[in-house]
Amino acid sequence: xxxxxxxxxxxxxxxxxxxxxxxxxxxxxxxxxxxxxxxxxxxxxxxxxxxxxxxxxxxxxxxxxxxxxxxxxxxxxxxxxxxxxxxxxxxxxxxxxxxxxxxxxxxxxxxxxxxxxxxxxxxxxxxxxxxxxxxxxxxxxxxxxxxxxxxxxxxxxxxxxxxxxxxxxxxxxxxxxxxxxxxxxxxxxxxxxxxxxxxxxxxxxxxxxxxxxxxxxxxxxxxxxxxxxxxxxxxxxxxxxxxxxxxxxxxxxxxxxxxxxxxxxxxxxxxxxxxxxxxxxxxxxxxxxxxxxxxxxxxxxxxxxxxxxxxxxxxxxxxxxxxxxxxxxxxxxxxxxxxxxxxxxxxxxxxxxxxxxxxxxxxxxxxxxxxxxxxxxxxxxxxxxxxxxxxxxxxxxxxxxxxxxxxxxxx
Numbered sequence: 001x002x003x004x005x006x007x008x009x010x011x012x013x014x015x016x017x018x019x020x021x022x023x024x025x026x027x028x029x030x031x032x033x034x035x036x037x038x039x040x041x042x043x044x045x046x047x048x049x050x051x052x053x054x055x056x057x058x059x060x061x062x063x064x065x066x067x068x069x070x071x072x073x074x075x076x077x078x079x080x081x082x083x084x085x086x087x088x089x090x091x092x093x094x095x096x097x098x099x100x101x102x103x104x105x106x107x108x109x110x111x112x113x114x115x116x117x118x119x120x121x122x123x124x125x126x127x128x129x130x131x132x133x134x135x136x137x138x139x140x141x142x143x144x145x146x147x148x149x150x151x152x153x154x155x156x157x158x159x160x161x162x163x164x165x166x167x168x169x170x171x172x173x174x175x176x177x178x179x180x181x182x183x184x185x186x187x188x189x190x191x192x193x194x195x196x197x198x199x200x201x202x203x204x205x206x207x208x209x210x211x212x213x214x215x216x217x218x219x220x221x222x223x224x225x226x227x228x229x230x231x232x233x234x235x236x237x238x239x240x241x242x243x244x245x246x247x248x249x250x251x252x253x254x255x256x257x258x259x260x261x262x263x264x265x266x267x268x269x270x271x272x273x274x275x276x277x278x279x280x281x282x283x284x285x286x287x288x289x290x291x292x293x294x295x296x297x298x299x300x301x302x303x304x305x306x307x308x309x310x311x312x313x314x315x316x317x318x319x320x321x322x323x324x325x326x327x328x329x330x331x332x333x334x335x336x337x338x339x340x341x342x343x344x345x346x347x348x349x350x351x352x353x354x355x356x357x358x359x360x361x362x363x364x365x366x367x368x369x370x371x372x373x374x375x376x377x378x379x380x381x382x383x384x385x386x387x388x389x390x391x392x393x394x395x396x397x398x399x400x401x402x403x404x405x406x407x408x409x410x411x
Contacts, residue, residue, distance in 0.1 A: 008183030009123055009131065013138040015079060015116050015178065018171045020142025022086050025164060028150035032160055033089060037098045051106040052345035058110020063338035071334060072182035075115040079175045081108040083168045090160030114338040119182060121321030121333055130266035136314040137259035144252050203324045203335045210381040211320050212343045217374040218312040219347025220354065221282060221305065224371050225251050227352040229302055236364050239295035247302040254306030262311045271385040275315050279378035282308025286372030290365045312378060316340065319385045
């Protein structure tokens with residue numbers, strides 16, 4: 001059983017890594033995509049908004065799909081679709097091709113994000129200790145690699161398909177091979193009218209509402225950094241164009257570091273303490289950014305943001321799965337994760353336009369205070385991340401090997 005869990009954990013971590021690479025390659029080459037297809041500045045926001053909207057639809061569809069099939073199968077086939085649609089974005093030359101490729105990418109990303117977090121939550125339950133942050137650390141590592149490969153492609157003026165093809169050729173077969181060792185949670189104890197994943201219908205948004213808000217606020221903060229850090233440093237703090245590219249890279253690195261060590265913090269101090277600390281550190285980061293007298297102090301603020309925000313999303317998924325399991329049984333965990341995942345895209349859609357509108361109407365320094373306040377709200381909801389002491393003993397989770405189903409290769 002231990003070998004099954006270890007293989008499942010390693011293969012899922014690679015899935016997170018591959019998704020980080022693919023997503024970074026798409027979003028960091030948006031200017032090149034716009035030039036290749038002749039997308040106007042007025043039309044570009046439509047294309048960019050369509051991806052998270054369709055991803056939300058894909059996540060909702062996945063909630064229903066996993067009532068009939070295991071999440072491992074959804075993940076096994078959605079990841080190749082994501083990679084192939086990325087290649088389609090790079091290889092096309094007509095607007096309709098771009099629209100179809102991005103549409104498929106968005107739907108597949110929603111299914112992929114939902115299913116891989118479902119597996120992560122069930123594996124953490126089986127391990128009996130926090131491992132969820134490690135999966136998201138693998139995603140961050142993939143994002144850093146993808147952004148670096150995108151920089152190489154832009155620096156050498158490579159065609160998009162030339163940048164994307166080697167990545168797809170390497171990652172796609174590796175992901176398919178790794179998918180043989182995915183491990184699903186045991187859903188047999190909750191089968192019912194909804195099929196093998198039954199029990200999800202009882203998970204209401206009232207139960208998940210605090211976590212949905214935390215997820216949205218975390219992604220509002222994240223999208224603020226990814227979309228506005230360079231502009232803020234250059235236009236508000238007076239940095240050079242070259243220096244303005246540094247904050248997001250620093251943010252990505254500190255996100256990776258924070259997630260790499262975050263599981264140890266959860267095991268030692270508990271999820272509530274880690275989430276509260278992360279929210280406070282992130283709020284301090286936004287305050288430093290808003291009041292920074294110069295570029296270097298501003299970069300310190302973005303560094304704090306990476307260390308603070310990085311723990312919120314993985315812990316929110318873990319808490320949703322735990323709450324749903326405690327209320328409705330293990331099968332409800334998948335539905336909770338899929339519904340929560342939608343608010344990933346809600347935050348992404350709201351964050352960038354919100355800061356831009358406030359910056360234009362008021363000031364960009366003032367605009368940075370809004371995500372600061374929203375992130376601080378997480379402190380109020382931190383109790384939602386608490387484990388049940390009477391069930392797991394002292395607030396720490398115990399191994400639940402009975403929750404481990406067969407690996408997707410029949411193990």
